[in-house]
């Protein structure tokens with residue numbers, strides 16, 4: 004188990020904030036995690052488990068223990084003529100896992116290429132992009148309940164997946180389960196999903212295969228989103244709000260070009276980016292934080308932002324959007 008004291012989290016958050024934690028603890032096997040969960044000193048502190056910090060906003064230094072999994076590796080746990088089941092370590096880099104699947108001809112995750120983060124967080128966040136989400140392929144999530152130290156294996160149904168949501172994000176469960184492994188079920192005869200974003204156009208006349216879909220998604224994402232290695236950001240800052248149909252019809256009279264996606268009989272989903280754009284907020288700054296010039300859903304660190312600058316800018320965006328549309332935006336990013 005690796006233990007660091009008074010440790011900088013600069014390399015552990017994609018906003019590029021140089022915040023410090025009292026302790027940084029990294030385990031690379033379940034026995035060490037179990038030992039940590041029996042440690043009285045650990046529980047006398049405040050603590051939080053992180054992945055790569057690509058969906059986190061540290062509001063300041065963390066006076067406690069930041070925990071990280073270095074359990075990596077992939078194990079094939081089952082295989083049939085049509086499917087393969089892979090158990091991946093929670094600390095494994097997500098895109099390396101997707102790449103491994105694509106290279107082996109196992110489909111299901113290719114549209115989720117290049118999403119930053121780790122395998123463990125994919126199951127917490129139910130990451131999604133280009134018509135796919137992690138829950139489409141998740142079979143099991145292996146986790147420890149920190150209050151008792153007991154191991155629990157969650158079926159997909161028990162994970163209660165919904166749009167960017169899971170059991171692990173429910174307020175009563177938030178931060179209480181440490182995920183060690185996720186079992187993904189991949190298809191040996193995948194149906195490719197090309198009708199999202201510009202995937203089809205990007206592939207052009209070439210053959211649509213797992214590799215070309217992955218290459219197309221990577222190239223679209225690189226053109227669209229700022230690279231956190233160059234410009235600190237956490238991807239989409241807000242989730243797309245759900246509004247009831249009646250209210251949407253009202254808004255549509257004023258804004259006929261307002262995009263929407265049906266959710267069920269009562270609700271529709273509206274792109275948060277469109278709402279922010281319509282408020283003229285692209286490029287808006289607060290201290291060292293700014294709304295990205297091209298992607299209004301992305302808040303960037305211009306180089307010298309504090310966590311507070313970013314949170315203040317996010318709060319102002321919410322206030323302005325609410326005033327204009329009476330729609331409440333919720334951050335996708337976790338505030339720590």
Ligand SMILES: Cc1cc2nc3c(=O)[nH]c(=O)nc-3n(C[C@H](O)[C@H](O)[C@H](O)COP(=O)(O)OP(=O)(O)OC[C@H]3O[C@@H](n4cnc5c(N)ncnc54)[C@H](O)[C@@H]3O)c2cc1C
Pocket residue numbers: 017051052053054055056057058059072093094118119120121122123124125127128129130131132178180181182183228229230231236237238239337
């Ligand atoms: C440029 C950019 C683009 C992005 N694009 C997308 C996108 O297209 N789609 C999308 O869905 N997201 C996107 N994101 C957000 C982000 O990539 C995902 O939310 C990702 O899953 C976060 O992974 P992470 O390992 O960095 O987790 P962190 O941000 O460190 O943590 C996220 C949450 O998971 C929890 N967690 C992490 N690991 C564990 C574990 N082992 N056990 C228990 N809890 C854990 C943390 O406590 C926290 O609540 C983007 C981010 C960036 C910076």
